[in-house]
Amino acid sequence: MEPLLELKDINMIFENRAGLLAPKRKVGAVVGVDMRLNQGEILAVVGESGCGKTTIGKMVTGLFKPTSGSITFMGKDIWSLKGKDFFEYRRSVQMVHQDSYAALNPARTIYQSLSAPLFRHKLAKSKNEARKQLEDLFTMVGLTPPEQFLDKYPHQLSGGQRQRILLARALSVQPKLIVADEPVSMVDVSLRISLLDLMSDMNARFNIAFIYITHDLATARYIASHGRIAVMYLGKIVETGNLNKILAEPRHPYLQALLSAVPIPDPKIARAMKPLPLKSLDMPDPADPPAGCRFNPRCPYAEAICEQKEPPLIPLGEEMVACHLVERIPKWKWEQEAAFSK
Numbered sequence: 001m002e003p004l005l006e007l008k009d010i011n012m013i014f015e016n017r018a019g020l021l022a023p024k025r026k027v028g029a030v031v032g033v034d035m036r037l038n039q040g041e042i043l044a045v046v047g048e049s050g051c052g053k054t055t056i057g058k059m060v061t062g063l064f065k066p067t068s069g070s071i072t073f074m075g076k077d078i079w080s081l082k083g084k085d086f087f088e089y090r091r092s093v094q095m096v097h098q099d100s101y102a103a104l105n106p107a108r109t110i111y112q113s114l115s116a117p118l119f120r121h122k123l124a125k126s127k128n129e130a131r132k133q134l135e136d137l138f139t140m141v142g143l144t145p146p147e148q149f150l151d152k153y154p155h156q157l158s159g160g161q162r163q164r165i166l167l168a169r170a171l172s173v174q175p176k177l178i179v180a181d182e183p184v185s186m187v188d189v190s191l192r193i194s195l196l197d198l199m200s201d202m203n204a205r206f207n208i209a210f211i212y213i214t215h216d217l218a219t220a221r222y223i224a225s226h227g228r229i230a231v232m233y234l235g236k237i238v239e240t241g242n243l244n245k246i247l248a249e250p251r252h253p254y255l256q257a258l259l260s261a262v263p264i265p266d267p268k269i270a271r272a273m274k275p276l277p278l279k280s281l282d283m284p285d286p287a288d289p290p291a292g293c294r295f296n297p298r299c300p301y302a303e304a305i306c307e308q309k310e311p312p313l314i315p316l317g318e319e320m321v322a323c324h325l326v327e328r329i330p331k332w333k334w335e336q337e338a339a340f341s342k
């Protein structure tokens, strides 16, 4: 089956200056990344701040052009698309941002902001038709009564309501893929689950694929429980595959460390392994990444080869892992997972 989206050997190098007079530095925000997404699939892209997650989202939506590598959507290179094909791609791939306030024009009403794409993509012919479509969408995303929201300005709504408006805006143009970049991190904790449920519902009802970008493993686990995960570290994917399998039995030491940092409130549930002590808590400078494996200065298992050679992402069962020592380091398991499988 042809994938909906395919990234091949993607690199994104930024030229940065730390200050006005500082020399330029090259930052490899994304390095040699391959990614595939099928229609209707959910992929969670997870990693710490600065690992390149947002840059991937911006490249997929065509906001950044990769320094090298190819991105194909429905079999066509997105940077060779012209005319109708380009317009179609722009409609089919939508982004939902973390900051719903910044994503909406403060000087326009919600109707003004959301009707524009409907007219642009010829999905509505008249004001009445656009209003009706938006009211139906607002009902679907839980903004009721819908007519109350259309003539409001963004500052008159709560963060949770604005985030639902952004989801309605993405949905309104009938996309095939939504890139959701930390969509719930600025929303009140009590409202997060309902927004995640809404996205799962969109996925199930309309077969819309999602790339869910987050630093939070808990929400990734929630939304992508039937999907896949790609764990990133300093611009590279270090582990990828079925989300449930990978979070139950993480193989890369970085993911093991991330999971062992998750607090466990229930004393009956424990980890089979002790928390993994990292050698350093600091993320290396992305402009000067360590030689060999990028994780080696922090990795408790690192050996000489890890400082010398960059580990490729290779298949391990159905998953893919980039670690020289993966066959030798202790397996990490949750006690309750072990209990369930008995």
Ligand SMILES: Nc1ncnc2c1ncn2[C@@H]1O[C@H](COP(=O)(O)OP(=O)(O)OP(=O)(O)O)[C@@H](O)[C@H]1O
Binding pocket: 014, 015, 016, 027, 028, 029, 047, 048, 049, 050, 051, 052, 053, 054, 055, 056, 215, 286
């Ligand atoms: N437009 C840009 N110009 C220069 N450098 C950039 C730009 N965008 C990102 N970077 C750099 O690229 C690296 C990856 O950034 P990116 O925003 O993709 O990470 P992230 O994982 O999404 O982090 P966060 O969760 O903090 O947004 C960082 O070192 C960042 O400083």
